[in-house]
Amino acid sequence: MKIRVGVVGPGDSVGHILALSREYSELEMIPYIYKETKETEKIIREHKTEIDLWFFSGQAPYYYARSKGLIGEENAHYPPLYGSSLLGTLLEAHIREGGFQQASLDTIQESELDILKNTYFLGDLNIHTFSYNEYEPAEEIIRFHKKLFEEGKTEVALTCVQEVHDRLREQGIPCYRVVPSPVAIKLVLRYLRERGQSNWYKRSQIAIMGMEVVHSASSLEEQHFTYEMKRHELEIKQVMLDYAEKVQGSFVQIGDGLFFIYTTRGEMEMHFQEASMYSLIEEAKIHSKLKVRIGVGYGLTAYDAEQNVRLALQYARDQKASPVVSVDETKQIKEHLSECGEEAVSYQHRIWGEEWEERFKGAKINPAIVSKIEYLSRHYQKNIVTAQEVSRWLKNTERNSRRIMAELERLGLAKVTGEEQPGQRGRPRKVYELKL
Structure with missing residues (x-):
């Protein structure tokens, strides 16, 4: 199965990326072309369910999407701009303009420019920079270049943003665009291929969801072996069986008041968002009149996943409410304490060593x-x-x-x-x- 990669950017940049991606047979590259950076939001919202990973043509669309909360570091990337990219654009501008001494440049960091100056002899060329770390609106970048040009401080504008390039050209300002080098693009393609394969293996991991009845002291004594208690548990079994079908899992009752669903991590993450976990808790409570807690365990093997789901339920028992606790293959613990799915805290299970484990026994x-x-x-x-x-x-x-x-x-x-x-x-x- 191929990894579906959405390529977002101006037409020429997207075409360049697609041409370089032909040797990566594992990737299915799907182009999404825009004229303005702000169109990125609409593209992602409309196509996010169809795409595994995103390849942005540059810093501007990537951080614009990040600012809107549409993507994260784990599912998107862009090729950084190095000094070598700028050097090619400087050479083109120098030839076409017949030489110049003053230029303005946006996006590229001062450190990259310093490396370029220390590596190559640029003569008396003076470059005014507008560096930024994430996203800046095109209007701000245009204002920077235009002001310097109108004040006679620059002769040429160098930009990394297609929209800025086109608008400055329309206003009669000599402008040249800096684009990522083929090497930078290929590095991102390799990264996305490895990330996609890693995600595929991760989605294939074993996942076990455990639901445990929360007994009060009185119910434990009075109802543990009563017919009424068994009827309540039958209601929970029906709820769990319906959910097992939804996540294409296998349902097992482990003991009195403890139920497991075996499935894959991909299915669990697709269907089992935190809000639906709380819906499941409420549904079980409505049907059975019993309070329950949920633990989720992930692992490379069924044994690891079962150890982790039991650890998750153990952590859940320490909470006052009926939280959802998950433990992954690295023993990373996540406690989900609100119905809106807010992740309250995420931390690593600490290995204390034999001496401390012994001291904790008496603590x-x-x-x-x-x-x-x-x-x-x-x-x-x-x-x-x-x-x-x-x-x-x-x-x-x-x-x-x-x-x-x-x-x-x-x-x-x-x-x-x-x-x-x-x-x-x-x-x-x-x-x-x-x-x-």
């Missing part, structure tokens, strides 16, 4: 909580905290967080460095330094 804290605090500390770039701040991170009570911090202090993973007064009244709060 009143789960190693998973410590891993989460470590991740959040790095995320917020903060290792001086109070129990109140930790309670906001973990979304639990301040009292519970005080207990957690006291246990971290006892284990040597946190140290009291002082106290702070929250207001005119109340007891001072301990300030801790995390030693994770």
Whole structure:
């Protein structure tokens, strides 16, 4: 099966990319041509379900699409502009214009220009630059070139954006376009081929979705072996069986109140977005009158996936609500805590070693909580905290967080460095330094 690549850009750039892609038989290149960068949004929205990966002709359409939240680093790329690309355009402009001393240039970074100047002798040529990291509207770039030209500070404009090139030409300003080199385009084609093959193997991974009944202390004693409990579980089985059909999976009841669906990662990711996970939880609750939690495990083998789904359910048991927790093949843990699919936290399962595992056995804290605090500390770039701040991170009570911090202090993973007064009244709060 070929990897479907959408090529987005002006007509000449797209044609150049298609010509160089002919030797990559694994790629099916589908052209999408625009006249203005803003048309990128419409192209992606209309064709995103048909495309595996996106190849943008340059920085402008790529970052415009990123700014709209339409693509990510994992499914799109563009060929960067190096000094060699600029050198060819400078030579063309010099020949056609009969020589010049002053020019304006957009997009290309100052560092690339410095490398070019240090590598090649450019004589007395002075280049005024307008460098930017992501996306700038064409109007801003045109204004930059036009102002310098009208003030007599430049004789030629060099641009990396087709729309800017065409508009400046219409206004009578000598303008030449810098385009990616064949080497840069081929590097992106190789990257997309490898990324596409990697995604294909990833989608073929085993995925197991586990649903577990959340028992209260009373229900565990009173209903565990009653006929009523079995009737409720039959209702859950019906819900899970319907979902197994939807994701082309195999349904298995593992034990009392525990159900697995075996499928592939591709099917799970296509059908099982976070919002639908919560819909499934609500549907199970409506039909069976039972609260449930969901864990998802991914793995290269069925054994790995089953270990990970059990780990996901173990993490889910530590939460107050009925969250959805997933664990992938690298032990990356994701907790999805809202019905809108907001990913609350994602962190790596930490391997503590035998000595620490032994110490945690006698501790009143789960190693998973410590891993989460470590991740959040790095995320917020903060290792001086109070129990109140930790309670906001973990979304639990301040009292519970005080207990957690006291246990971290006892284990040597946190140290009291002082106290702070929250207001005119109340007891001072301990300030801790995390030693994770």
